[in-house]
Amino acid sequence: MTITIFSARKIITMNPARSNTTHVAIRDGHVLGSGSLEELAGWGDYVLDETFKDKVIMPGLVEGHSHAMEGTLWKYTYVGFFDRMDPHGKVWSGVKAIGEVLARLKESEAKLSDPDAPLPAWSLDPIYFDNERVTRQDLDKVSETRPIGVMHASGHILNVNSKALELAGLLKTGIDHPGVPLGEDGLPTGELKGPDVMTPVGVHVGFDRDMLSCDEEGLIDFAKLCVRTGVTTATDLAARLPDDAVAMMSDVTGRDNYPARIVPLRFHHGVTPVDLIEHVLKLKELSSDRLRLGMIKVVVDGSIQGFSARIRWPGYYNGADNGLWYISPEQLREIINMSLEKGIHIHTHTNGDEATELVLDCMEEGLRQYPSLDHRFTLQHCQLADRAQFRRMAKLGMCVNLFANHHFYWGDEHYNLTVGPERALRMNACATALENAVPMAIHSDAPITPLGPLFTAWCAVNRLTASGRTQGESEKISVADALYAITLGAAYTLKLDGEIGSIETGKRADFAILEDDPESIAPEKLRDVKVWGTVQDGRIFSAADL
Amino acid sequence: MTQAQNIPVTIVGGYLGSGKTTLINNLLRHADGKKLAILVNEFGELPIDADLIEAEEGDVISLSGGCVCCSYGNDLTSAVMDVAQMQPTPDHIVLEASGVALPGAIASSLSLLNNCSLDGIVVLADAETVKSKSTDKYMSDTIMRQLTDADIVLLNKIDLVASEDLHATREWLNGCSNNASIIETKHSTAPIAVVLQDFERQSQPLDSGAPQHVDQFHTYKLDMEKSVDPKHFAEELIANTPGIVRAKGFVRDKSGDLKTVQIVGKRFAISESPDNVECGMVVITVQP
Numbered sequence: 132m133t134i135t136i137f138s139a140r141k142i143i144t145m146n147p148a149r150s151n152t153t154h155v156a157i158r159d160g161h162v163l164g165s166g167s168l169e170e171l172a173g174w175g176d177y178v179l180d181e182t183f184k185d186k187v188i189m190p191g192l193v194e195g196h197s198h199a200m201e202g203t204l205w206k207y208t209y210v211g212f213f214d215r216m217d218p219h220g221k222v223w224s225g226v227k228a229i230g231e232v233l234a235r236l237k238e239s240e241a242k243l244s245d246p247d248a249p250l251p252a253w254s255l256d257p258i259y260f261d262n263e264r265v266t267r268q269d270l271d272k273v274s275e276t277r278p279i280g281v282m283h284a285s286g287h288i289l290n291v292n293s294k295a296l297e298l299a300g301l302l303k304t305g306i307d308h309p310g311v312p313l314g315e316d317g318l319p320t321g322e323l324k325g326p327d328v329m330t331p332v333g334v335h336v337g338f339d340r341d342m343l344s345c346d347e348e349g350l351i352d353f354a355k356l357c358v359r360t361g362v363t364t365a366t367d368l369a370a371r372l373p374d375d376a377v378a379m380m381s382d383v384t385g386r387d388n389y390p391a392r393i394v395p396l397r398f399h400h401g402v403t404p405v406d407l408i409e410h411v412l413k414l415k416e417l418s419s420d421r422l423r424l425g426m427i428k429v430v431v432d433g434s435i436q437g438f439s440a441r442i443r444w445p446g447y448y449n450g451a452d453n454g455l456w457y458i459s460p461e462q463l464r465e466i467i468n469m470s471l472e473k474g475i476h477i478h479t480h481t482n483g484d485e486a487t488e489l490v491l492d493c494m495e496e497g498l499r500q501y502p503s504l505d506h507r508f509t510l511q512h513c514q515l516a517d518r519a520q521f522r523r524m525a526k527l528g529m530c531v532n533l534f535a536n537h538h539f540y541w542g543d544e545h546y547n548l549t550v551g552p553e554r555a556l557r558m559n560a561c562a563t564a565l566e567n568a569v570p571m572a573i574h575s576d577a578p579i580t581p582l583g584p585l586f587t588a589w590c591a592v593n594r595l596t597a598s599g600r601t602q603g604e605s606e607k608i609s610v611a612d613a614l615y616a617i618t619l620g621a622a623y624t625l626k627l628d629g630e631i632g633s634i635e636t637g638k639r640a641d642f643a644i645l646e647d648d649p650e651s652i653a654p655e656k657l658r659d660v661k662v663w664g665t666v667q668d669g670r671i672f673s674a675a676d677l
Numbered sequence: 678m679t680q681a682q683n684i685p686v687t688i689v690g691g692y693l694g695s696g697k698t699t700l701i702n703n704l705l706r707h708a709d710g711k712k713l714a715i716l717v718n719e720f721g722e723l724p725i726d727a728d729l730i731e732a733e734e735g736d737v738i739s740l741s742g743g744c745v746c747c748s749y750g751n752d753l754t755s756a757v758m759d760v761a762q763m764q765p766t767p768d769h770i771v772l773e774a775s776g777v778a779l780p781g782a783i784a785s786s787l788s789l790l791n792n793c794s795l796d797g798i799v800v801l802a803d804a805e806t807v808k809s810k811s812t813d814k815y816m817s818d819t820i821m822r823q824l825t826d827a828d829i830v831l832l833n834k835i836d837l838v839a840s841e842d843l844h845a846t847r848e849w850l851n852g853c854s855n856n857a858s859i860i861e862t863k864h865s866t867a868p869i870a871v872v873l874q875d876f877e878r879q880s881q882p883l884d885s886g887a888p889q890h891v892d893q894f895h896t897y898k899l900d901m902e903k904s905v906d907p908k909h910f911a912e913e914l915i916a917n918t919p920g921i922v923r924a925k926g927f928v929r930d931k932s933g934d935l936k937t938v939q940i941v942g943k944r945f946a947i948s949e950s951p952d953n954v955e956c957g958m959v960v961i962t963v964q965p
C-alpha cells in the first residue's frame with residue numbers, strides 16, 4: 132500500500148476548503164489528501180513523484196455527453212473545416228475549400244489498394260464554404276470507380292459520388308424525395324439528407340449501418356482521445372447495449388491500461404418501456420469500476436439544424452414544418468414513472484423547447500405519483516429552453532447538460548436560419564441555469580463536435596460563433612463556473628460527484644495534467660490550455676506515450 | 678429490373694391504441710399462404726398473438742405459414758432492406774409505423790429502395806379518441822399529418838361510440854383526410870384484400886374474419902377491352918367511383934402495351950405489366 136505524493140506547480144482542487152494546493156497524496160487509486168508536503172507526510176511513508184512539478188493538476192475532466200464512436204470515426208478520412216486531433220495525437224488541419232476536400236480525399240484514395248473499396252470521409256461542413264455544395268461530379272474527380280461518401284459534421288447529410296448512387300440504384304431520374312435534391316439533368320446531385328435517405332447509400336460507401344455502435348478498436352481509440360483532452364470519465368450516450376457489446380466493453384475497459392471510466396446509457400428505442408426497465412436493471416448488475424451501466428437515455432425529438440427538433444410557437448425562423456417526435460408522451464410518461472419508482476436514472480435528449488416542455492410536464496406528473504428527492508434526471512442539449520423552463524427544472528430537481536460547443540459551430544446558422552436572432556441569443560443558456568440553481572454540465576456531443584472539455588468551457592465563457600460574433604452576452608459564464616461544469620457539474624448529473632470531480636480526501640485519483648493554468652490564463656485563451664495527459668485511478672497516462 | 682419483382686410494402690400507421698397490433702394479427706390469421714413479413718417498431722406486450730409464434734431469435738420472430746416479424750427500433754430503412762433480402766422472399770411487407778411516426782415520410786424513404794414498392798398507407802383512427810387527440814397540446818400536428826398521409830383510414834372501434842358521435846367523427850375525418858377512403862371497423866377487422874393489395878383473390882368474396890363487415894364492401898370487375906391512356910383512366914376511375922378503396926389490373930395503352938394500374942384511396946401507380954396477363958381491372962368500393 133504505497134503512498135505516492137505528486138508535487139505540482141498548482142493544484143486546482145474544486146474543494147472550496149482549500150481550492151489551490153501544491154501536493155496531492157494518493158493510495159490505492161484514491162486521494163488521501165491534498166495540501167502541503169508537510170501535511171501529507173503525516174499519512175506515513177511515501178514516494179515523492181515530481182513528474183508534474185511544473186504542471187497544473189485539476190480534477191479529471193468529465194464529459195457528460197459524448198459518444199465512443201468518435202474513436203471509430205477516425206478510421207475514415209477527416210475533412211472538417213477546423214483543425215482536429217486524432218486518437219494518435221496527429222492534428223489534422225482543417226480544409227478550407229472544396230478543392231482542399233477533394234485533394235485530401237485523393238490522398239486517401241491513393242492509399243487504397245483494393246479498387247472496389249469504398250472511401251468514407253467525415254465532418255464536412257459546407258456552411259463554411261459559403262454554402263457551396265459538394266456535388267457527385269466533384270467527388271467523381273476523386274474516383275469514378277470506387278464509391279465515395281462524405282458525412283457532414285452535423286451527421287444529418289451525406290454527399291456521395293456517382294458510383295455510390297449507382298450501387299444503391301439511385302443514379303436515375305424520377306426520384307421524388309425531399310431529402311434527395313436533383314440536378315438540372317434530373318439526376319440526384321449526390322447530396323442525401325436525413326438518416327432514412329443516407330442509410331441505403333451509406334452501406335455502399337463504408338459507413339456502418341448503426342452509426343452509434345462502437346467497436347473494440349474504436350473504444351480503445353476513444354480513450355486515447357480522453358487522455359489527450361484531460362478526460363477521465365466519459366459517457367457513451369447512447370447505445371442499444373446488446374450482450375455482446377457489453378461483454379466487449381467490459382473486457383476492454385477492464386484492461387490494466389485502459390485509461391478512462393465509461394458510462395454507457397441504454398437507448399430507449401426498439402423495446403417497450405417495460406422491457407427497457409428490465410434490461411437496464413440487468414445491466415446495472417454488470418457494472419464495474421470503469422464501466423458504469425444502468426442509466427437510460429430517452430430521445431424525445433431530433434435536431435435544430437436538421438429541422439427535426441420540436442419547437443414551440445412560432446416555430447422555425449425560415450418557416451420549416453415543426454420537427455419530429457421520437458417517442459409518444461404516453462411512452463415517455465411510462466418510462467419516467469417506472470424509473471422514478473425503481474430509482475433508475477434517466478437522461479432525456481430534447482433539442483427543441485417543445486420537447487423540453489413535454490419532459491417537464493411528464494416529470495411534474497410523475498413526481499407527484501413517485502416523489503423522489505434526488506433523481507437527478509438530466510435534460511441533455513436542452514438548447515432552446517427559456518427562463519420559465521429553467522425555473523421549472525429547478526423546482527422539479529432536474530439537471531441540465533447544455534450543448535455549449537454547438538453555439539460556436541452552428542450559432543450563426545441558428546441566428547440566420549433556424550430559430551432567428553432573438554432565440555439564438557438564449558440558446559444553451561448557461562448563465563440562466565446557474566442563476567436558477569439548476570445543476571449544470573456542458574458538453575461536446577463528440578463526434579458531432581470534438582471531445583475537449585476545456586474547449587467546451589471556452590465556448591460557454593466566450594459564446595463566440597465561428598464567424599467571430601459574441602452571441603448572447605448575458606448567457607456568458609465565468610471561467611470558475613465553466614471549470615466546475617466540466618468536473619463536478621458533469622459528475623453530479625451522473626451521480627458520481629461523491630467519487631470524482633474534485634481532488635479531496637476519499638475521492639478517486641483522477642486528474643487532468645495541464646501545461647497551463649486555466650484559472651490564470653486569459654478567458655479568451657482557455658481553449659489553448661495544453662493537456663499533458665491524465666492520471667486515472669492513480670495510473671499515469673502521458674498523451675505523448677500513448 | 679421490372680416493377681413486378683418489387684415486394685409490395687403496406688405502411689400501417691396511427692396513434693397509440695388505435696388498433697395497429699390487432700390489425701396485424703388479423704392479417705396474419707388470414708394470410709392464407711401468403712408470406713408476410715411484419716416490421717414493428719418494438720416487440721413487447723406481444724405484438725403477435727402467442728399461438729402464431731413458432732420461434733423467436735433476437736430481433737426476428739418466425740411465425741406460422743412462413744411469415745416473420747422483426748423489430749426495427751430506430752433504423753427502419755435498414756430493417757426493410759434486410760427483410761427484402763430474406764430467403765424465402767416475403768410476398769408482402771407490412772410495416773407498422775410507431776405511434777408518432779409520419780407514414781408519408783416513411784413512404785418517401787421507401788421509394789428510394791430498389792426492391793420494394795409502396796402498396797399503400799393504411800392509418801387507423803380510434804373512433805373514441807381520435808378527434809380529441811387531434812387537439813392535444815403536443816400531438817395535434819402529428820395526428821393530423823398521419824391522417825392526411827393516409828390512403829385508407831380505418832375508423833376503428835366503432836362499437837364503442839354512439840352513432841351520432843360516430844357520424845360527427847366521420848364527417849370531421851372526411852374533412853381532414855381528403856385523400857383517403859374511410860372504412861369503419863370493429864376490432865381492426867378489415868379484409869386482407871383491402872389492407873394489402875391482393876389481386877388474385879379479389880374476385881372472391883372478401884373474408885375479413887368478421888362476416889358482419891363484409892357487406893360494406895363491393896367488388897366488381899371491369900373488362901377493359903378498349904385501349905386507354907392509363908393515367909387518364911386511373912384519374913377518371915378515382916374521380917367517378919364513390920367509395921373506391923382499391924383497384925388493380927391490367928390495361929392496354931394507346932400504343933398497345935399492357936400496363937399494370939394500381940389504385941389505393943386516391944393514389945395510383947402505373948407500371949409495366951408482367952407477361953401473360955389478361956386485360957381487366959378489379960375494383961373494391963366501400964359503402965359509406
Ligand SMILES: [Zn+2]
Binds near residue numbers: 196197198368369576
Ligand atoms: Zn448525442
